[in-house]
Amino acid sequence: MSKKVTFKTYSQNQLSLLPPSYDDLVAANHPVRVVNYIIDQLDITALEKEYKGGGSSSYHPRMLLKVLVYAYLRNVYSSRKIEQALQENIHFMWLSGQSKPDHGTINNFRGQRLRNQLKQIFTQVVLLLQEAGVLSIKDLYIDGTKIEANANRYTFVWAKSAKTSRERIQKQLKDIWAYVEKVYREEQKELNEPDFTAIDPEKIAATIDQINEALKDKPVDKEIKRKLDYGKKNWPKNLQKYKEQEEILGGRNSYSKTDPDATFMRMKEDHMGNGQLKPGYNLQASSNNQYITNYTLAQTTADTTTLKDHLNEHSNSYGESPDSVTADAGYGSEENYTYLEENEITGFVKYNYFHKEQHDKKRAENPFLPDNLFYNEEQDIYYCPIGQPMINIGIRQDTTKTGFEQTYVRYQAQNCAGCPLRGQCHKAKGNRIIERNYNLLRLKKQAKELLLSEEGVAKRKRRCWEIEAIFANIKQNMNFRRFMLRGLDKVSVETGLLALAHNLKKFSTSPTLAI
Template identity: 50%
Template sequence: MLNSIVDRLDVSQVLASYKGGGNSCFHPRMMLKVLLYAYLNNIYSSRKIERQLQEHIHYMWLSGGARPDFRTINYFRGKRLKDSFDAIFTRVVELLHSEGFVSLEVQYIDGTKIESVANKYTFVWRGSIETYDTRLREKTRRILSEAEEVLEMESHETRPDEELSVEEFQARTSRIKEKMNSTDVPKKIKKAVEKTAKEYIPKMLEYERALDIMGKRNSYSKTDEDATFMRMKEDAMKNGQLKPGYNIQIATENQFITNYAVYHRPTDTLTLIPFLESFEKRYGRQSRVVVADSGYGSEQNYEYLFGPNLIPYVKYNMFHQEQKRKYKKNAFLVQNLFYNPKGNYYVCPMGQYLFFIREEKRKSDAGYISQVSIYRAAKCLGCPVRGLCNKAMGNRQIEVNHTLNRYKEKIRYMLNSEEGIFHRKKRPVEPEAVFADIKEAGKFRRFRLRGINGVGIEFGLKAIAHNIKKIAACRGKYGFGWDNLQKVISNYAKNPFLKHEGSLRVA
């Protein structure tokens, strides 16, 4: 089955990367078959794949007797597939769609963290870099100012708190050294200036480069600069160690992977919008239904989801708590206070009014600005139930995001609808079951390639292998050939809320 699927793929983009001439090379279609079969059998090391080509009859048949060594296998996986693998994965999903395995009308989205090949003790932290850089700049400033004072030179700082660039520190140090060559200065000052030029300035450049590599992240690894330190669930020490890794996002349908992406951010919230955009870019269309857990529920995401023609079933973090009796019976919670929209005030259980005070703007880590309304009670002193309502010293003050509350009201209604309950029940057995198959059954818990491109290729190979295994499992269960298999496992029969809209046409 794997052989017939790969034969149907377009590998012209991979072939175009070969310039021709020189020694003979192995055909990329054969190399792709060998790699996919290895990932299908949970073999990820290029040396082990080389050994299988020498010992295992199935690998020999797929390779036609060819025996590429581990360097060739690794080079093909990491370099040759770099610019073309995304199109190969897309073509596989298109085949699934054409055969009726997936409709591409629904995405069940979830994420997981997978460890990088980098050493876990090669961390670089933003907080430490910024602290050391600030101290070093202050020390350098004092040394140069003292030297300029001794040499009776004019300082090039316009004000004491001016932030100088590394280039300005370098130029300033060079001017001082030139002046010192023609003037007698104390040995202590001369030694300090020379140390600044040889040690402090290069260290500043090193800190500057580290911050450039880090970008908006809080950490990175020295041996895999694209990896970010995250807390992994698969921690052998059971103490929540931070390890270099990547956040892998996938979309599934009928437990087939229809889209995947690799992100630096350890949290899922800010990955949803770029992930949905990657799905649209991949297939030239967007799915009708998006289903995700509470890790994706935010005002920014809801604003995007309710914009285009999408039907979102994306929970927010308090959705399940709101269904409990304890939550509903707590009259002091902000969500349970009576609100008068006309007068724009809240009323506490004791009849105290919380009047509108002001509006504030809050900026998220992604730069999204939300509007928060502040309300404050007039007199809480002497209230007999104050301990249950408010533990602050003064009058009770609450913050309300009315826009987010309106989105939550819409989502709550949709999630409790018949279709919403259907998708909520199906979501845990979609992406989570796929991750279990990949990480637990497939023993795929750590990448072998470095960099976000290499990681994307490696997970993509595992994703295609997973999809092929699902096809084979269905074929073995029902005993049908490829051409008739879709009649049995058609997602339209499994999902009563999706409607057939014809075949996919990729833009």
């Protein structure tokens, strides 16, 4: 015998004596309440000053800020989808007080109003979280990850290409001038040679005019005439284009035509599966207890040159430097170690070959490596594997791309001819020369002692799950692998919203939370 099926009452037209409140529909421990609670405590006076006043009323910036942060927390990044959520999603409607700004207002607030204000808002949130006891801004773990820019992957400008094109124009000019000199030698006449070292749009036209004047009333080879006509028409504007490209590059190796602030980088997420370069930004982040404490964006592919700017940004935001920094070998340079020492920051920062020194026996036993050669400190002499002295022959100064000066002391063997070990020792012609950067050696020794200490081992283990977990959350859980906006300033705003969303989402699960 079948049992009677009973359904719950369903009536769309049922009237309520009292209309329901949105507040009753939002759970007490929902993340939207955390966003609302935290942002209500912020001082947004500077953000309010972004509004000039006059005209019709504006949506309140505090409301728009809450909506944007919560949208990023919910993996909603499109301004049109945020507009839709404000009309359909109870949590967005509760957070906005039923305000319904359109996508243009949302995008303008994100791209323009927040451009110069979001970093100080983010700093306030981090300090509130520190007061809550969930993080510290004194003990940092730093790493970087590359995120694709909102730019065409196949429209690019390469610094090498612009340089090559300038050099090609310079060579063609010299070839033409060689023809002019040949003509004048046959007539036994002399003429003043133009300056080919400074090739710019103004001088190139003057040089071509000078050549045409020199060849006036003379029979000219058709190929030379064709090159002169082409150069007169095209070279000045081409050089102007290369000059503008070099100004945009600003020392970078490439940029995208659709987002000139983006640099082409090799990324792990490769849609073609062949290691293709894509336009992107190098996101640098500091963390503590898996909270983001600071973020910066770099336009360089390597992490090495980003550390100083990143830590300076931290100091500017919080008014003090951190006590300690832990980072991988990508940050281990003489310049970075020097910066940490000068600012009295304890640096648990690896250097190249740190792991090989610990685990590679062949490297440790290789008698030909400069690090393994015997050094007589009193006489300032190294000895090669067969005991021949290598004497000090002076120093070499070098300057990095960032302007940091390095000093290398050079040592040379006296006679490598006929040495039975020469093939294993070195391949260069003449006697072997080694270079020693004693300041870097001193700094690496200090770093090694810190890294191998009990505290250093603990910090190296923690770094793996500290900062890497944040990047995994952003790219996998938050599904954010490509920026929505273009330009460094706007992309920085998006990064700040990501960082805020990550922190508040994590805080919403904190056992210490009490709203």
